Amino acid sequence: xxxxxxxxxxxxxxxxxxxxxxxxxxxxxxxxxxxxxxxxxxxxxxxxxxxxxxxxxxxxxxxxxxxxxxxxxxxxxxxxxxxxxxxxxxxxxxxxxxxxxxxxxxxxxxxxxxxxxxxxxxxxxxxxxxxxxxxxxxxxxxxxxxxxxxxxxxxxxxxxxxxxxxxxxxxxxxxxxxxxxxxxxxxxxxxxxxxxxxxxxxxxxxxxxxxxxxxxxxxxxxxxxxxxxxxxxxxxxxxxxxxxxxxxxxxxxxxxxxxxxxxxxxxxxxxxxxxxxxxxxxxxxxxxxxxxxxxxxxxxxxxxxxxxxxxxxxxxxxxxxxxxxxxxxxxxxxxxxxxxxxxxxxxxxxxxx
Numbered sequence: 001x002x003x004x005x006x007x008x009x010x011x012x013x014x015x016x017x018x019x020x021x022x023x024x025x026x027x028x029x030x031x032x033x034x035x036x037x038x039x040x041x042x043x044x045x046x047x048x049x050x051x052x053x054x055x056x057x058x059x060x061x062x063x064x065x066x067x068x069x070x071x072x073x074x075x076x077x078x079x080x081x082x083x084x085x086x087x088x089x090x091x092x093x094x095x096x097x098x099x100x101x102x103x104x105x106x107x108x109x110x111x112x113x114x115x116x117x118x119x120x121x122x123x124x125x126x127x128x129x130x131x132x133x134x135x136x137x138x139x140x141x142x143x144x145x146x147x148x149x150x151x152x153x154x155x156x157x158x159x160x161x162x163x164x165x166x167x168x169x170x171x172x173x174x175x176x177x178x179x180x181x182x183x184x185x186x187x188x189x190x191x192x193x194x195x196x197x198x199x200x201x202x203x204x205x206x207x208x209x210x211x212x213x214x215x216x217x218x219x220x221x222x223x224x225x226x227x228x229x230x231x232x233x234x235x236x237x238x239x240x241x242x243x244x245x246x247x248x249x250x251x252x253x254x255x256x257x258x259x260x261x262x263x264x265x266x267x268x269x270x271x272x273x274x275x276x277x278x279x280x281x282x283x284x285x286x287x288x289x290x291x292x293x294x295x296x297x298x299x300x301x302x303x304x305x306x307x308x309x310x311x312x313x314x315x316x317x318x319x320x321x322x323x324x325x326x327x328x329x330x331x332x333x334x335x336x337x338x339x340x341x342x343x344x345x346x347x348x349x350x351x352x353x
Contacts, residue, residue, distance in 0.1 A: 012120060015113045018319055027342050029333040030317040032155075032184075032294050034213040036268070036336070039261040042214070042254040049250035058249055060241040065249055068256045069221060073193055078226040081233060082252075084243040086183055086207035086220030087113060089232070090149075093203060093222065094121050096231040097177040102146020109134060109326055111155050111181065130157070134288055134296075138165045142172035151181035153189045156321065156331040158290030160189035170199045177228065179203045186211035186266050187273075188291035193223055200225040210293055211262055212255040217248040269293050273334045279344050283353055294333045296326075302351055304328045314346045 001010060018031035037043075062082040070077045083089035094117040098104045103126035106114045118125040128140045134157040141148055148169060153160040170178055178201055185191050185206070193204050203224040209215035222232060236243060244252075255262070273295060277287050280297060288296040298304060308320035308330060319331040334340065347353075 008120070008122070013116065015116045019317065021317070024315065026312075027316045027335065027339050029335050029339065029343060030319045030331075031215075032210060032292075032331075032333045033215050034210055034265065034269070034293065035334070035339060036213055036265045038213040038251070039255060039258040041258045041261070042212075042251045045250040045254035046217075046247050049247050054246055056246075057242050058244060058246045060237075062244055062249060065219075065244075065253050065256070068253050069223075072256055072259070073223060075193075075196065075223060076226075079196060079223055079229060081222040081224075081229045081236075082244055083220050083222070083232075083236070085209065085218040086181070086205050088218075088243065089205050089220045089222045090114075090179070090181065091117055091120075092232050092235050093177070093179055093205070094118065094123065096235050097179075097203075097228070098123050098147040100124065102176075104147040104149065105141055105145045106149040107136065107154065109154075109157060109323075110149075111151055111183075114149050130154075134159055136161050136165065138168055141169045145173065145176055147176050147179070148173060149179045149181060151183065152192070153184045153187075153290070153292040155184065155292065156294070156319065156326070156329075157288050157296050158184075158292040158294055159288060160291040163190050163192060163195075166192050167195070170195065170202055174199075174201055177201055177203055179205060182206045183210055184292035184294075186262070187293045188270055196223055196225070200227065203228050208252055208255055211266060212252075213262075213265070214251060214255055217251050219244060219248050219252040269334050272337055272340055275337075276332075276334065276340045276344065280347070283344075283347065283351065294331050296329055296331050298329045299351070304330050307347075307350060310350045311343075311346055314349070316343055316346050318343075 065082055066077040066080045069080050100122050103124040104118055105126045105128055108127045108129045115125060126145060131137055180192050182191055182204055196202055203222055205222050207220040277295060280287055285297045285299050305320055308318060311318055
């Protein structure tokens with residue numbers, strides 16, 4: 001720690017991303033990246049954008065991308081905010097809509113960045129425990145609060161939440177912003193985007209990192225009532241008006257336009273997820289029902305941390321969380337069929353099946 005840090009930085013507990021080791025080549029199943037490449041149309045759009053126009057600032061309002069998103073979602077451009085990855089969009093949302101005098105609610109087992117954002121913004125966090133099956137206790141989110149964040153599906157569990165349950169939360173919190181983080185929604189869950197025009201307190205956050213195979217260009221967006229979007233723009237334009245570069249804008253627009261390609265990719269991932277889940281069940285693992293591009297697994301006879309290190313020795317990375325209630329679970333991203341076969345064979349060797 002440095003004597004030059006201010007008190008807020010001293011108190012921060014930063015988010016810890018999945019490891020990215022460079023000592024050798026790994027089967028990488030630890031960061032929920034899409035195992036398949038972006039659409040060829042996306043790569044061509046990025047190549048086409050790499051021209052002499054890079055000397056100019058990008059469009060600070062991301063008009064073309066927002067127009068494309070509006071066409072796909074049935075909303076207007078005024079309902080859409082684009083940011084540098086959904087993490088930036090979430091950070092801006094915490095800063096824009098939540099206040100220190102009213103607690104923000106999120107689950108005890110969820111995306112750990114929410115806690116980081118709450119601490120960064122000096123917010124009181126009201127932590128809601130998931131039930132014994134890792135389901136969201138809907139009634140607990142229907143009590144007085146200053147804001148709510150719920151991922152659908154949840155991470156790291158993969159469980160989704162029904163539309164009726166989200167409606168109940170929205171109806172009970174008309175004076176608070178309810179953020180539904182849909183980073184993984186395209187792998188089998190139901191989006192709440194159709195509810196946006198009905199609920200002015202609903203903000204939906206999505207990303208191109210998972211479904212669209214574009215974690216490397218950092219584009220995320222929020223969909224919501226124009227008043228919410230205006231708040232995000234006021235904050236962004238007080239920090240950095242140019243958050244999305246020209247290459248990212250070109251690639252993101254092409255990705256949104258080529259949804260047919262990505263639906264095929266998602267179908268392959270879902271099929272592989274189902275196949276892998278069946279095999280792991282047969283090997284004695286318990287798997288939380290998943291509608292994401294990962295699975296959350298545990299074995300009654302084998303310690304998760306030990307499995308984690310044994311897999312790493314065999315060149316396979318998964319995610320281990322040394323955290324209460326889930327310290328005997330592993331989160332495994334769904335890779336290609338070949339990668340998942342390597343994972344399964346390594347598991348069989350470790351547990352001596």
